Amino acid sequence: MIFKKTNKNKIIGYSSGVFDLFHIGHLNILESAKKNCDFHIVAVTTDDLVKKIKGFNPIIPFEERKKIIAALSCVDLAVDEFDIDKISAWNKYKFDIIFKGDDWKGTNKWNKLEKEFDKLNVQVKYFKYTQNTSSTKLRSVIDKFNHGKL
Numbered sequence: 001m002i003f004k005k006t007n008k009n010k011i012i013g014y015s016s017g018v019f020d021l022f023h024i025g026h027l028n029i030l031e032s033a034k035k036n037c038d039f040h041i042v043a044v045t046t047d048d049l050v051k052k053i054k055g056f057n058p059i060i061p062f063e064e065r066k067k068i069i070a071a072l073s074c075v076d077l078a079v080d081e082f083d084i085d086k087i088s089a090w091n092k093y094k095f096d097i098i099f100k101g102d103d104w105k106g107t108n109k110w111n112k113l114e115k116e117f118d119k120l121n122v123q124v125k126y127f128k129y130t131q132n133t134s135s136t137k138l139r140s141v142i143d144k145f146n147h148g149k150l
Contacts, residue, residue, distance in 0.1 A: 013037030014095035020058040025130030033099040034074035043081035
């Protein structure tokens with residue numbers, strides 16, 4: 001589904017992620033994002049793309065992850081993310097602001113994207129990464145459990 005900007009006075013925000021093993025860090029970022037825009041689009045990464053970019057399959061299947069994201073009051077539209085190209089996402093959704101966890105701030109990838117988005121008048125806003133909870137940590141615990149190491 002594509003949302004077309006119909007009112008220039010509305011701020012359209014965009015977030016994306018795998019959202020596997022949904023946790024408080026995900027919720028914090030999505031709720032903070034919604035506070036900074038009028039219409040919040042959230043792209044959920046497909047299973048195939050997760051496998052391609054991260055080298056593993058998500059624990060929670062794509063359709064379930066997308067349904068969880070779509071059910072949140074801080075999300076106005078949940079969409080499929082088939083491609084990690086954020087400029088391509090902008091071409092499709094024409095958002096005014098893109099949100100990301102601050103663990104990405106200062107990376108080569110996001111420094112480059114900030115420059116590209118600046119040319120498009122798109123603000124990049126980072127939110128604090130939740131240090132004590134992450135999908136990577138949760139996945140590690142599950143893997144240890146599955147291998148009898150817990």
